Amino acid sequence: PLNCGIVGLPNVGKSTIFNALTASKAQAANYPFCTIDPNVGIVPVPDVRMDRIVTMVKPNSIVPTTMEFVDIAGIVEGASKGEGLGNQFLSHIRQTDAILHVVRCFADPEVIHVAGGVNPQHDMDIINTELLLADLDTVEKRLTKAEKAAKSQSATAAQKSELSTIQKLLVVLNAGKPARTAELEDDEKLVARDLFLITMKPQLYVANVDEDGIAAGNEYTKIVEQRAAEENSEVVRICGAMEAEIAQLEPAERAEFLEAAGLEEPGLNRLIHAAYRLLGLITYFTSGVQEVRAWTIKRGTKAPGAAGVIHSDFERGFIKADCYASSDLFALGSEQAVKEKGLLRSEGKEYIVKDGDILFFKFNV
Numbered sequence: 001p002l003n004c005g006i007v008g009l010p011n012v013g014k015s016t017i018f019n020a021l022t023a024s025k026a027q028a029a030n031y032p033f034c035t036i037d038p039n040v041g042i043v044p045v046p047d048v049r050m051d052r053i054v055t056m057v058k059p060n061s062i063v064p065t066t067m068e069f070v071d072i073a074g075i076v077e078g079a080s081k082g083e084g085l086g087n088q089f090l091s092h093i094r095q096t097d098a099i100l101h102v103v104r105c106f107a108d109p110e111v112i113h114v115a116g117g118v119n120p121q122h123d124m125d126i127i128n129t130e131l132l133l134a135d136l137d138t139v140e141k142r143l144t145k146a147e148k149a150a151k152s153q154s155a156t157a158a159q160k161s162e163l164s165t166i167q168k169l170l171v172v173l174n175a176g177k178p179a180r181t182a183e184l185e186d187d188e189k190l191v192a193r194d195l196f197l198i199t200m201k202p203q204l205y206v207a208n209v210d211e212d213g214i215a216a217g218n219e220y221t222k223i224v225e226q227r228a229a230e231e232n233s234e235v236v237r238i239c240g241a242m243e244a245e246i247a248q249l250e251p252a253e254r255a256e257f258l259e260a261a262g263l264e265e266p267g268l269n270r271l272i273h274a275a276y277r278l279l280g281l282i283t284y285f286t287s288g289v290q291e292v293r294a295w296t297i298k299r300g301t302k303a304p305g306a307a308g309v310i311h312s313d314f315e316r317g318f319i320k321a322d323c324y325a326s327s328d329l330f331a332l333g334s335e336q337a338v339k340e341k342g343l344l345r346s347e348g349k350e351y352i353v354k355d356g357d358i359l360f361f362k363f364n365v
């Protein structure tokens with residue numbers, strides 16, 4: 001499954017947020033969650049549509065879809081040159097699909113700040129620079145060999161596009177910009193993908209605020225938001241300490257707590273949804289009295305590919321998918337009404353599954 005790595009300077013609240021995310025798994029009963037590694041958490045994706053389907057269908061079992069978060073040990077200045085956990089840190093982050101960059105936006109004098117004071121601009125610069133330098137190192141190491149190969153008489157098209165990709169990436173990285181801002185042709189994108197560059201991954205900022213900064217933000221979040229806007233990145237504002245508290249509560253207490261705080265849902269839900277979007281993921285459902293289940297696919301996946309997430313046989317033997325939108329189900333009140341309105345469609349191999357679709361696959365075995 002795709003995953004998100006949580007990065008940031010030490011003491012910004014990464015572990016607090018990671019622990020809250022993994023503790024929230026208690027919210028979803030009936031699902032065997034496993035811990036792969038203390039730093040890897042499998043987290044159910046909260047979905048109000050799923051809750052509504054469950055209320056209507058009353059299935060025997062409910063299975064939410066999940067995503068993976070990885071807590072990546074503190075990066076420090078000089079990590080790209082091997083300082084601190086340098087290389088280890090970088091190899092972990094290379095294996096993730098997207099990056100959540102936690103920035104400290106709470107003052108608390110009790111919590112030591114590694115750089116002497118709360119300063120989001122400076123903190124973001126340190127992390128982003130280390131990631132950039134690591135990528136620069138990767139790309140530079142490939143340059144000489146790529147130049148040689150591309151210059152030879154027998155150079156293939158692939159070797160030529162490797163060189164042009166590397167040259168474009170060097171320009172962008174040397175200008176202090178992340179690799180994801182490079183304008184690459186389709187063949188170059190394939191070359192770039194194989195470089196596993198960190199700054200090629202989508203990134204969002206998590207502004208970790210105190211409780212009183214949740215609603216309107218504070219002087220620090222403004223800085224993060226401005227920086228994010230310049231990069232076309234999203235910012236999610238949450239209070240890690242409070243999320244950790246909420247995650248420990250029993251469901252009934254949790255509802256009370258949220259109501260008292262004037263919140264509709266835990267901030268973590270917003271974070272999980274933002275991470276899901278960042279990865280380009282959407283959800284479809286299978287629904288029956290036995291089981292209601294949510295499944296994750298990449299946006300743009302066609303019906304057979306979506307079936308393949310359930311079982312490869314479903315993809316291989318795909319015939320068609322009966323399909324309707326969960327929004328139609330909610331608007332009309334029952335599956336029967338959806339059918340009577342003619343909104344249950346039969347879709348073929350070329351159908352691009354939409355977020356919130358309810359699907360029933362027909363396949364040959």
Ligand code: GDP
Nearest residue numbers: 010011012013014015016106108209239240241
């Ligand atoms: P990490 O090094 O980035 O993983 O940071 P931790 O999650 O270990 O947090 C460092 C310290 O900051 C801990 O003492 C946390 O309790 C505290 N902390 C985390 N989030 C918040 C927050 O939202 N507000 C305040 N005041 N303290 C927090």
